[in-house]
Amino acid sequence: MPGAGASVGPLDLESDELLPLPTADWVRLRTRMAGICGSDLSLIDGTASAYFDPLVSYPFTPGHEVVADVEGTDRRVVLVPVLSCITRGINPVCPACATGQINLCERAAFGHLSPGLQSGFCSDTGGGWSHQMVAHPSQLIDVPVEFTDEAAVLIEPTACAAHAAARYTGNATVIIGAGTLGLLTLAAITATRDKVRSAPIVVTARYAEQKRLAKELGADVVCSTDEMPRYVRSSTNSLVFGDQLTCGTPHVIDCVGSSDSLQQALRVVAPGGEVQVVGMPSNVSLELTSLWHREVAIRGCYAYTHADFHTAIDVIRHHDLGRLVSATYPLKDYTDAIAHAAAAGRRGAVKVAFDLRAVELKGS
Amino acid sequence: MPRPGFVLEVDRSTPSIMFWRGENFSLEKLPAGRSRVIYPPEPLEALKDIDGAIRHALLNPHDQDPLPTQLFPGMKLTIAFDDVSLPLPKMRRPDTRQRVIEAVLDLVAAAGVDDVHLIAALGLHRRMHEYELRHALGDRIYDSFYPRGMLYQHDAEDPDNLAIIGTTDHGEVLEINKRAAESDLIIYVNINSVSMDGGWKSITTGLASYRCLSHHHNPETLENTRSLMGHRHQSALHTSVWRMGKVLKDNGPKIFQIETTLNTDMFPAPFDFLSKREWEWTARDRATFLATTKSLNRTPIKLARKIFHNMEGPHQMTSVQAGETDAVHKLTLEKVYEQQLVEVVGQTDILTMGIPYVCPYNPDGVMNPILVMCMGLGYLFNMYRNKPLVREGGVIIMTHPCYRDFNPVHHPSYIDFFDQVLADTTSPAEMSRKWEKQYAEDEWYKHLYRTGNAYHGVHPFYAWYWGAHGLQHAGKVIIVGGDPPTVRRLGFTPASTMDDAFEIASDVVGRNATITHLHAPALLVADVQ
Numbered sequence: 059m060p061g062a063g064a065s066v067g068p069l070d071l072e073s074d075e076l077l078p079l080p081t082a083d084w085v086r087l088r089t090r091m092a093g094i095c096g097s098d099l100s101l102i103d104g105t106a107s108a109y110f111d112p113l114v115s116y117p118f119t120p121g122h123e124v125v126a127d128v129e130g131t132d133r134r135v136v137l138v139p140v141l142s143c144i145t146r147g148i149n150p151v152c153p154a155c156a157t158g159q160i161n162l163c164e165r166a167a168f169g170h171l172s173p174g175l176q177s178g179f180c181s182d183t184g185g186g187w188s189h190q191m192v193a194h195p196s197q198l199i200d201v202p203v204e205f206t207d208e209a210a211v212l213i214e215p216t217a218c219a220a221h222a223a224a225r226y227t228g229n230a231t232v233i234i235g236a237g238t239l240g241l242l243t244l245a246a247i248t249a250t251r252d253k254v255r256s257a258p259i260v261v262t263a264r265y266a267e268q269k270r271l272a273k274e275l276g277a278d279v280v281c282s283t284d285e286m287p288r289y290v291r292s293s294t295n296s297l298v299f300g301d302q303l304t305c306g307t308p309h310v311i312d313c314v315g316s317s318d319s320l321q322q323a324l325r326v327v328a329p330g331g332e333v334q335v336v337g338m339p340s341n342v343s344l345e346l347t348s349l350w351h352r353e354v355a356i357r358g359c360y361a362y363t364h365a366d367f368h369t370a371i372d373v374i375r376h377h378d379l380g381r382l383v384s385a386t387y388p389l390k391d392y393t394d395a396i397a398h399a400a401a402a403g404r405r406g407a408v409k410v411a412f413d414l415r416a417v418e419l420k421g422s
Numbered sequence: 423m424p425r426p427g428f429v430l431e432v433d434r435s436t437p438s439i440m441f442w443r444g445e446n447f448s449l450e451k452l453p454a455g456r457s458r459v460i461y462p463p464e465p466l467e468a469l470k471d472i473d474g475a476i477r478h479a480l481l482n483p484h485d486q487d488p489l490p491t492q493l494f495p496g497m498k499l500t501i502a503f504d505d506v507s508l509p510l511p512k513m514r515r516p517d518t519r520q521r522v523i524e525a526v527l528d529l530v531a532a533a534g535v536d537d538v539h540l541i542a543a544l545g546l547h548r549r550m551h552e553y554e555l556r557h558a559l560g561d562r563i564y565d566s567f568y569p570r571g572m573l574y575q576h577d578a579e580d581p582d583n584l585a586i587i588g589t590t591d592h593g594e595v596l597e598i599n600k601r602a603a604e605s606d607l608i609i610y611v612n613i614n615s616v617s618m619d620g621g622w623k624s625i626t627t628g629l630a631s632y633r634c635l636s637h638h639h640n641p642e643t644l645e646n647t648r649s650l651m652g653h654r655h656q657s658a659l660h661t662s663v664w665r666m667g668k669v670l671k672d673n674g675p676k677i678f679q680i681e682t683t684l685n686t687d688m689f690p691a692p693f694d695f696l697s698k699r700e701w702e703w704t705a706r707d708r709a710t711f712l713a714t715t716k717s718l719n720r721t722p723i724k725l726a727r728k729i730f731h732n733m734e735g736p737h738q739m740t741s742v743q744a745g746e747t748d749a750v751h752k753l754t755l756e757k758v759y760e761q762q763l764v765e766v767v768g769q770t771d772i773l774t775m776g777i778p779y780v781c782p783y784n785p786d787g788v789m790n791p792i793l794v795m796c797m798g799l800g801y802l803f804n805m806y807r808n809k810p811l812v813r814e815g816g817v818i819i820m821t822h823p824c825y826r827d828f829n830p831v832h833h834p835s836y837i838d839f840f841d842q843v844l845a846d847t848t849s850p851a852e853m854s855r856k857w858e859k860q861y862a863e864d865e866w867y868k869h870l871y872r873t874g875n876a877y878h879g880v881h882p883f884y885a886w887y888w889g890a891h892g893l894q895h896a897g898k899v900i901i902v903g904g905d906p907p908t909v910r911r912l913g914f915t916p917a918s919t920m921d922d923a924f925e926i927a928s929d930v931v932g933r934n935a936t937i938t939h940l941h942a943p944a945l946l947v948a949d950v951q
Contacts (some may be wrong), residue, residue, distance in 0.1 A: 285841045292838050297866045 067102040069120075071392060077184050077192050080171060081147060084192050086129040087137070091211040091386065092186030093123030093411040094399040096239070097338050098178075102396065107340045114179045115172035121186025122178030123411070125201060125210040129190075135198040136213045137186070139176035140361055145194040146171045161221070161361035176361075187389065189414055199367050202375075209380030211411050215239065216370035216379065217362035219246040222311060222336045224366075225359070228254035231309040232290060234283070234323060236263035236272045237402065238409050239337055240313035241382065242373075248276030249376040250369060258293065260307070262286045267406040275377060283322065290326045301325050302348055308332070315339035320356070324348050334359050386413035424464035427764025427946055428699070432457035437700045439939055440711070441821045441920075442776030443903055444789060445726035446718045447696075447711070448821060450920045452774075457937040460811075461699055462946035465685035466761050468738030475742050476525045479680065483745030484753065489526070489678060492607055493533035500605040501526060502543045502576075502629055506554045507782035508615045509684055514734040518682050520560035522611045522742070526680075527563070539601055540567050542575040543610070543628025546635060546878035547783070548832050548871070549575045554786070578631045578878065579868050588673040590665040594637040598674075599629040605675045612681045616945060617651045617758045618804075620681050621751035622667025623660070632862060632880065638662035641850035644890040651947050652807030667747065680744040681754040685761055686944040687736040697944045723825070730779045731786045759807075759947065766811065766948040771935035772927050773812035774920075775802045776942055777822035783877065783885060787829040791908050792836050792844075794822050796885040799892030799899070802940055806948045811938055815897040817927040819920070824904030824912075831875055835867045839882035840911065848913035850883075850890040858883050897930045 079086065098120045100106040122139035142160035143151035146169025154162035167173040174180020177193060184191030201210040219242035226247045233240050244261055258278035262285075263269040272280045281289055291298060296305040306328035312319050315337030321344055323333040329352040336359045349356065362370075374380065384407035387395035392412070399410040430436065438449035439459055452459070469475045480489040493499070503519045506512075523540070530538055540563070542550055555573070556564045567573035576599050577583060585603035587596040602608050602625070610628075614620040627635060637643075638659050649656035654664065670677070689696050692714075695707035703711070718726055741757040743750045779789055781797040789797070798820040803810065812818060828837045843857045858880060861867065867879025893899075899914040900923045909916040917923035927935065940946070 281841060288838050289842060291866060292842065292860070292864060295865060297869060 067104055069102055069392065069396075071389065074189050076190065077182070079192055080182055084194055085198070087124070087126035087135070087191050087193050088129055089121075089124060089126045089186050089189055089191065089414045090134070091125045091207045091411050091413055091415070092121040093211045093215065093409055094395060095123055095215065096237070098122075099396065099400055100338065100340060105340055110175065110179075113167055113173055113175040115174055115181040118174070118179055118181050119185035119188045119191065120178050121188070121191075121412070122176045123211055123214040124177070124186035124191070125207050126186070126191070128198065133198070134201045134210070136201055136210050136367070137177060137193055138197045138199060138362070138364060138367060139178055139214065140197075141166065141171060141174050141176055141180060141183070142196075143169070144196050158363050158365070160363060187392070187412055199364070202371060205371075205374070206380050207415065208383040208411075209374050212242070212374055212379050212382060212409060213367060213370045215409070216242045216246065216373050217366040218336070219243040220250065220366040220369040220373060221362040222334060222359045223247045223251055225309075225332075225334060225357075226251045226254070227309065228256045229308040230257035230260075230294070231311060232260045232262070232286060232307050232323075232326060233277075233311045233313060234262050234286070234319045235313035235337060236261050236268035236280075237313065238382070241268070241271055241275060241408060242379070243311055243313055243336060244272060244277055245275045245377045245379060246369070246373045249373040252276070260286060260289060265403045265406065267408075268403055271382070271408070287322065287326050294328070305329075306331065310334065311336055313337045315342075317342040317344060320344055324354060327352075327354050329353060331355075332357055382408040383411055384408050385410050388412070388416065389414060424466055427463040428461045429764065429766055430459040430461065430699075432459060439700055439941070440696070440776070441774070442778040442942060443821045444777065444823045444825075445723060445730055445779045447715055447776070448903070450774075450821075452937055452939060453924070456934060457939065458770075459939045459941055460764055460766060460946060460948055461941045462686055462764060462944040463761060465687040465738070466740045468685060468740060469742070472521060472739050472742075473525065475739070476522050479742045479744040480525060480529060483678070484743060484749035485746035486678065489609075489744070490529050490533060492676070492678065493530055493535050495534040495536070497535055497537065497606040498604065499530060499535050499538045499607050499609070500541060500602045501538065501609045501611065502541045502599075502602060502625065503558070503611040504613050504624070504628065505542050505544045505547050506550045506558065506785045507547055508613055508619070509735065509737050510615070510780050510782065510785065511688065511731070511733045511735045512557060512785065513737040514690070515557065516560060517558045518613050518684070518737075518739055519558045519611055520563065522680055522682065523559060523563060526609055526611070538567075538572060540573040541599060541602065541629065543624065544576045544578075545627045545630060546578055546632065546871070546881050546884070548875045548877045551786075551875060576629050577872055578635070579872055584631045588669040590662075590669050592662070592665060594662060594666060595634060596626060596666045596669045596674075597631040597634040598625060598670075602629050603675060607676050607678060609678045610680065612679070614681050614683050614754050614758055617755055617762070617947060618657075618660070620754050621664075622670065622747055623663045624679070625670060625677065626663050626666040632878065634666075636862075637666075639884045639887060641854050641887050641890050644887045645850070645894055647891055649807060650804040650891075671747070677747055678744060679747040679750045680742065681750050682739055683741045683754055683757040683761065684737045685740050687738055688943050689735055690733060693733065723827075727779065727788070762945050762947045763807070763949050764946050766938075766950050769809065769813040769950060770811055770816065770938035771813060771931040772817045772819060772924070772937045773803070774819045774937060774939040775821075777802075777820050778942065783881070784829070784832065787832040788827050789822075790828045790833055790836055790840070791824050791826060791912055792840060792882050792885050794820070794824050794901070794904075795912050795914075796888050799889030799896070800885065801888070802942070803889070803892035803895075805940065805946060806950050809950045810895060811940065811948050811950055812896065814895055815930070817898045817900065817930050817935070818892065818896045819900045819902060819917075819923045819927065821902045821920070822904055824901050824908050826905060826908045832877060833882070834870055834876050835861055835864070835879040836877070836882040836885075843882075844911050844913075848893075850887050850893065853883060853886065898927065900926055
């Protein structure tokens with residue numbers, strides 16, 4: 059589990075020093091709220107994959123789910139943290155960025171910025187777990203006036219979910235995991251793709267509050283992880299060999315990304331079906347014979363485009379998702395905040411965030 | 423001379439009463455002045471010469487010619503026998519089925535009959551394991567017939583091996599095992615543990631198809647079965663079964679019914695004290711009880727189950743009769759009632775019952791929550807004649823751990839039923855309408871039923887329907903000591919202690935409610951006046 063044991067790992071709280079603007083067109087942000095994401099927790103407790111080493115520059119300030127004010131303006135914005143070609147001063151931009159697919163940028167470790175997959179993992183940009191950071195104007199999206207900061211801080215993770223939901227075709231779908239990402243993916247599907255929905259959506263959830271929320275956000279069936287394969291079996295009239303269903307569900311969205319969740323996804327996905335990996339996986343160990351035998355696809359689902367942020371705003375508005383921010387902490391209580399986020403499900407929480415507004419008010 | 427059944431009025435001097443709690447027991451103090459305990463009659467004397475009695479029954483049948491005169495070379499003979507669902511606990515060897523079938527086979531061999539098939543009359547129950555068949559029939563029969571494909575288990579889902587005998591005047595289709603249907607003679611070997619068994623029910627359920635069973639195993643019939651163990655005219659189930667029996671008698675093969683009854687000597691030493699009346703426990707009995715409960719508290723549940731399921735009860739035979747089904751069954755019922763009937767005056771506000779580790783549907787398996795409901799509301803609630811022990815709108819209190827635990831080999835569809843169906847509804851009628859077809863026709867369940875050791879996919883529905891009348895009749899059902907979320911999933915109310923349960927019950931039946939405890943073990947039928 060990310061952050062297990064509430065370790066703060068290599069994290070240290072230091073005084074803010076003004077970061078230099080990478081180029082003249084960059085702006086300075088004053089953070090209002092910043093969420094704690096599963097990927098932050100896995101970096102803190104050292105379970106993140108070594109794959110990211112060349113995509114991160116040290117020291118960095120975490121925090122990529124950011125709501126902030128743009129210094130010197132009255133703009134309240136949410137950050138699109140992907141550091142794509144345009145933010146790195148790369149011209150011409152790569153083919154992916156040229157089509158707006160900034161999440162697939164081919165130059166993530168290059169250009170005039172230090173390596174960094176996103177803001178919050180780059181030494182040049184700072185991150186949301188601080189009072190200030192810098193951002194390129196292309197990374198900023200205005201927060202609708204009626205949105206609270208709580209609702210706004212969910213825009214970034216909801217954009218991930220909206221990106222995942224775009225592949226939903228209306229077929230029977232299983233969402234594994236009902237943490238923040240699982241619930242938001244469900245919310246994105248039911249808010250934006252409900253018209254094409256022709257078969258049940260099954261969500262696996264571990265804790266009572268997660269189950270309640272999943273039902274509320276439109277899941278047809280909410281069950282425990284153990285119960286899910288039996289439900290899929292009976293609803294698809296499958297037979298069973300070993301642990302493998304003979305039929306199964308055409309679409310599985312894995313919002314956990316562990317060996318167990320992925321293996322379970324392979325057990326219940328239909329021949330020719332797709333497992334969409336939305337939760338960030340780390341080093342996993344998988345038995346892939348069924349993938350080969352049943353011509354199953356495993357497809358990653360990373361981040362978002364700008365368009366996904368606009369969809370996310372609609373999703374949040376549709377489901378009133380600001381209520382999913384369960385707890386906020388001042389930065390000085392970061393140990394408690396991380397412990398809470400690491401045990402969010404068990405403690406009946408969904409999103410835990412840092413609230414830096416009080417500091418801002420003091421400063422002003 | 424065994425003592426008859428007895429109703430004890432509880433007063434201040436009455437000791438605590440023993441209740442089953444799954445794989446353990448508890449002692450409960452019932453309130454003085456308003457409680458009573460019904461004890462079953464003591465075990466009847468067993469037949470002295472069992473093999474002689476069996477042979478006598480075969481040679482002197484009721485309303486039929488002696489069996490040897492019905493046997494002839496070249497005939498097609500099918501011997502069907504009751505499955506592992508009874509008796510409980512399993513019978514000390516040799517099992518009644520073995521003794522009776524060995525006696526039959528002696529006559530069959532003497533008559534030169536070669537075409538003999540033995541069929542376990544499972545209905546929709548699970549197939550018996552080899553060790554269970556050997557236990558029921560003995561090694562000699564098993565080794566002679568099984569390798570030659572002449573001993574097998576009924577398959578209610580094998581379309582090639584089912585045959586329609588006819589249709590009742592109510593439109594009920596009687597479809598049974600084809601081999602049996604095409605035989606010159608069916609010999610049915612029964613063990614009549616309770617009065618609802620036997621008679622025409624033996625063949626029309628044990629050898630029937632799902633389609634056939636669904637005519638009477640449904641919520642409407644079972645809600646209208648107002649006395650499962652009593653008079654047939656009060657049982658819609660038995661009325662339907664007897665209609666099918668008439669079709670079988672008129673259009674089917676000839677039937678030679680052999681029925682046997684057992685006494686209530688159910689548990690071997692050192693557990694024989696369970697059947698005793700508590701105030702008659704000796705110091706040794708009390709010590710055994712304390713030692714047993716304390717050690718069971720520390721025993722892992724799987725080991726405790728193994729200990730209990732490995733027990734073999736004496737179950738001594740009290741009668742055997744053979745011949746025409748109705749004539750035989752009449753005598754059987756008389757003997758069953760002689761052993762089990764206890765006259766009770768008046769109904770009660772609260773009925774208490776201890777739920778044991780086993781019911782007819784989990785021999786050598788797990789007493790899952792659905793079976794707890796079935797045992798309580800389907801069986802024990804129904805152990806009456808005339809009218810239920812508890813008044814309509816009264817409270818039923820059971821004691822059982824009611825763990826959320828299932829045997830995946832025996833009860834695969836029960837697990838899904840618990841997760842899926844009970845999460846949706848506990849109403850027998852609604853679940854029948856919304857869910858039964860899906861489970862009954864599920865290919866995977868069929869496969870496991872036909873080739874493994876699983877109950878049929880629809881069986882959890884039948885187990886639930888069995889309690890339909892009880893559900894409808896009771897104002898509230900409370901389970902003491904049960905896992906609260908599991909108990910709530912069943913639609914019942916959890917209570918930590920018996921006192922808590924009485925407190926909860928008082929909301930429904932008031933503070934001075936009368937209480938009646940159905941003492942178990944030992945089976946009894948309350949003849950409620």
